[in-house]
């Protein structure tokens with residue numbers, strides 16, 4: 001499909017923040033599939049991590065808590081006998097929580113609950129014929145395993161994002177796992193423990209990465225060190241590429257939410273956008289992970305240059321500047337130049353970003369035309385950081401293009417729709433001839449006989 005990178009002749013190579021590549025799609029007529037292929041994506045994908053993660057899952061299944069202890073030592077540098085966090089540690093963490101952080105968590109919980117409770121679906125019952133009803137009845141799953149990341153950063157906000165919809169769905173049994181932290185005696189970070197306690201979660205494990213997902217999916221029998229970890233029905237939560245890969249590999253044994261892997265932000269912006277804000281938002285998500293993706297899609301070459309100039313100023317000044325620089329320099333990040341807004345919308349729909357910000361002159365109108373994204377942030381006052389903590393929306397969202405077929409974490413992630421069929425004798429008699437005819441057509445006559453036997457004689 002030809003060269004679409006920064007070597008395109010009319011894209012100068014001496015641009016500010018030149019580590020961020022340019023993908024120039026101007027003047028090109030590309031199909032949605034070609035657009036998707038032209039967009040940047042990470043080199044370290046779930047395919048690349050699959051071998052490592054398969055070995056971890058197999059080890060956890062074979063050796064249970066012994067494997068968890070060894071992996072905690074290898075990846076997290078801690079020695080542990082059993083990863084269940086004592087109840088007292090949860091209480092102590094909440095007692096010691098900074099009041100400002102507590103207020104932030106409480107507001108985050110309040111807003112997330114408002115949205116989650118409104119998402120609870122109603123049962124739908126339909127009268128198909130006289131005496132014949134079918135109903136779709138929504139029921140929560142029984143037990144869930146909630147993963148809260150804690151490698152490069154700590155994520156008490158992900159405790160809120162996991163727990164609130166699960167509780168709103170009515171899940172009876174909730175277990176949470178987060179990596180053990182060396183500086184906290186092998187427990188998860190105290191703010192994570194405090195958030196769990198605030199939400200009434202008392203089953204918390206100090207386990208990180210793929211091994212946590214495997215433990216939730218397959219369960220672990222009791223050992224001399226402590227009680228069993230009972231398997232769950234659904235595993236949710238964000239994480240790095242190892243966590244996302246593990247979720248993909250255990251899908252089918254358990255339900256999962258989406259592949260919520262390394263963070264992505266795309267910003268669709270025109271000449272009306274403020275380059276300072278666009279740059280700040282690109283940096284905000286790049287600070288998660290060297291594998292994070294930041295993508296600017298614009299029809300304004302002037303804005304693209306101004307955003308680059310802002311990156312030159314803002315990246316060195318930010319705390320995690322090295323991580324941000326790595327993320328912005330990676331294969332997964334780019335400035336994408338397009339001919340006009342229509343082309344920008346087509347590119348964003350082909351890409352399917354985890355987070356899409358729309359910063360255009362009529363942002364609501366452009367946002368309404370987006371059909372593929374984990375979440376859409378409309379206008380200059382709805383930055384992704386707001387959604388990360390306190391918008392009321394959920395920040396556990398599909399990455400790596402999986403937004404095309406999966407949704408952000410929500411109440412229905414923790415529920416199933418059971419179809420209930422209730423026919424009277426007369427209602428069955430009325431339709432019995434059709435059942436018999438169709439069963440004959442499929443050469444499954446016993447199906448028809450199971451109906452006709454009810455009316456024999």
Ligand SMILES: NC(=O)c1ccc[n+]([C@@H]2O[C@H](COP(=O)([O-])OP(=O)(O)OC[C@H]3O[C@@H](n4cnc5c(N)ncnc54)[C@H](O)[C@@H]3O)[C@@H](O)[C@H]2O)c1
Nearest residue numbers: 149150151152208209238239240260262263288289396397
């Ligand atoms: N998509 C979303 O909804 C969303 C939300 C929040 C965070 N995130 C992402 O979550 C991730 C958090 O990553 P993190 O690393 O900080 O924490 P994490 O908890 O996801 O990962 C840490 C664990 O990874 C494992 N690990 C590390 N190196 C490994 C290796 N070489 N092989 C096997 N396992 C290894 C270890 O077990 C460690 O405990 C980031 O990528 C961030 O962008 C995504």
Ligand SMILES: N[C@H](CO)Cc1c[nH]c[nH+]1
Nearest residue numbers: 155157158263264388395
């Ligand atoms: N941006 C992340 C989702 O990809 C969520 C998050 C939590 N804390 C900060 N950010």
Ligand SMILES: [Zn+2]
Nearest residue numbers: 284285288388
């Ligand atoms: Zn974030």
